[in-house]
Amino acid sequence: MAIKSYIARRSKPVKGSAENIRVSDYMTRNLITFRPDQPVLEVMNTLIKHKISGGPVVNEKGELVGIISEGDCMKQISESRYYNQPMDNITVEKHMATDVETIDGDLNVFDAAQRFINSKRRRFPILEDGKLVGQISQKDVLKAALQLKGRSW
Numbered sequence: 107m108a109i110k111s112y113i114a115r116r117s118k119p120v121k122g123s124a125e126n127i128r129v130s131d132y133m134t135r136n137l138i139t140f141r142p143d144q145p146v147l148e149v150m151n152t153l154i155k156h157k158i159s160g161g162p163v164v165n166e167k168g169e170l171v172g173i174i175s176e177g178d179c180m181k182q183i184s185e186s187r188y189y190n191q192p193m194d195n196i197t198v199e200k201h202m203a204t205d206v207e208t209i210d211g212d213l214n215v216f217d218a219a220q221r222f223i224n225s226k227r228r229r230f231p232i233l234e235d236g237k238l239v240g241q242i243s244q245k246d247v248l249k250a251a252l253q254l255k256g257r258s259w
Contacts, residue, residue, distance in 0.1 A: 129218050130211035132250045133232050133240035139164045140174050142199035149198055150179050159228060161241075163202045168237045172202035173229075208233050209242060215250045218242060 138156055140149055140163045153159065153176060160175030178201045209218055209230035221230065222244050232240040 127215045127250055127254065128211065129209060129213045129215055129230075129232065129242050130240070132215055132246040133211065133242040134246065135240045137162060137238070137241055139238070140198050140202075141165075142171060142197065142202070144198045146174075146179055146182050146196045146198060146201060149174055153179070162206075162231050162238055163198055164238050170206060170208070170231050170233060170238045172199070172204045173206050173231070174198050174202040175228075178202060206231060211240065215242075215247055219247045219251075222247065 138152060138158060138161050140152070140161055142163055142165065153161075160173060160178075162170055163172040163174055165171050182196055182201050207221075207225060207227060207230060209221060209232060211232045211234065213221075218230070221227075229241050229243045231238055232242065
C-alpha cells in the first residue's frame with residue numbers, strides 16, 4: 107500500500123512575512139573586529155568599552171580566521187596568574203577559537219534561531235565570497251521576533 111501526502115505546495119513567501127525574514131535583514135554589518143597579532147589586553151579594553159562579549163578576528167584581507175570572546179580572555183588571565191607571567195605580549199591568535207561556525211545571510215532568521223539552540227553559540231559570522239560581511243547574534247533574532255509580534259510565524 108502506497109502512502110500519499112496531501113500537503114499542498116507552499117506558496118512563495120510574501121515580502122515582510124515571517125517566512126521571508128532573512129538573517130541578512132537583521133545581522134550587524136558595522137562590526138568591531140580584531141586582528142590575530144593584536145594584544146589580548148587591548149581586546150579586553152575594547153570588549154569593555156563597547157559592552158560586547160566577543161568579536162570576529164580577521165586577517166589583512168578581511169577573511170575570518172577566528173573568534174575571540176570574554177571567556178577566551180578570562181582563560182588567559184587565569185593562565186597568566188597561575189604561571190605568574192605578564193600578559194603584555196600575549197596575542198589574540200594564541201587564544202582565539204579557530205573552529206568557527208558561520209551562517210548563510212539568506213537563511214530564514216527563525217531557522218537561525220534553531221541553529222543557536224542546537225549549537226549553544228552566541229553569535230554567527232556571515233561571509234560572502236570568503237570575506238566577513240556581518241554577524242548575527244541571539245539578540246538580533248529576538249529583535250526580529252519582536253518586530254513580527256502579533257503576526258503568525
